Amino acid sequence: QVQLVESGGGLVQAGGSLRLSCAASGRIFRIDAMSWYRQAPGKQRELVAVITGGGITNYLDSVKGRFTISRDNAKNTVYLQMNSLKPEDTAIYYCNIQQFWGQGTQVTVSS
Numbered sequence: 001q002v003q004l005v006e007s008g009g010g011l012v013q014a015g016g017s018l019r020l021s022c023a024a025s026g027r028i029f030r031i032d033a034m035s036w037y038r039q040a041p042g043k044q045r046e047l048v049a050v051i052t053g054g055g056i057t058n059y060l061d062s063v064k065g066r067f068t069i070s071r072d073n074a075k076n077t078v079y080l081q082m083n084s085l086k087p088e089d090t091a092i093y094y095c096n097i098q099q100f101w102g103q104g105t106q107v108t109v110s111s
Contacts, residue, residue, distance in 0.1 A: 009093060009105030016109070017083045022095030022102050024076040031097055034078035038091035038107075048073050048093070049080060064091070067095055074107035085109045 008020040020036065032053040039045040049059045049069035057069050068081040078095055087109045095102040 002028045004095050004097060004100050004102035005104040006093070006095055006105040009107045011108045011110065012085055014086055014109055014111050016085050017039075018083070018085065019082070019096075020080040020093055020105060020107075021111075024077045024100070026109065028076065029099070030075060031073070033097075034069075035096040036069060036078070036080045037094045037096060038089075038098050039054075039094070040088075040091040045094070051078065084109070087111045095107060 002023050004022050006020060008018060010018060018056055024091055035050040037045050038048050041073060047056065047060060048063055048082045049067055051057045051069045051071050059067060064085045066082065071078045083111045090109050091107060092104040093107055094104045
């Protein structure tokens with residue numbers, strides 16, 4: 001059984017920062033890409049950031065320069081550092097590793 005446990009969401013004012021974490025536990029092998037998605041009310045889930053096993057990163061255009069994805073392979077953990085947050089970043093954020101998904105963590109940015 002594999003579990004992805006997320007933490008770090010919350011309420012923050014515009015311009016603030018949050019750091020999300022997602023730790024994988026259980027029988028999971030050869031992790032390559034690790035990703036963060038988000039889903040705002042009434043919108044489809046979208047890919048926010050991805051990091052490959054080799055450390056190559058890619059970002060949604062609207063978060064480039066503000067968000068940073070990183071990973072700790074020894075801990076099977078992926079992070080999302082979010083700076084200069086905007087109200088339009090408000091969403092539930094999900095981590096994804098292989099076919100597994102986290103439970104989601106709410107990020108709310110007030111104006």
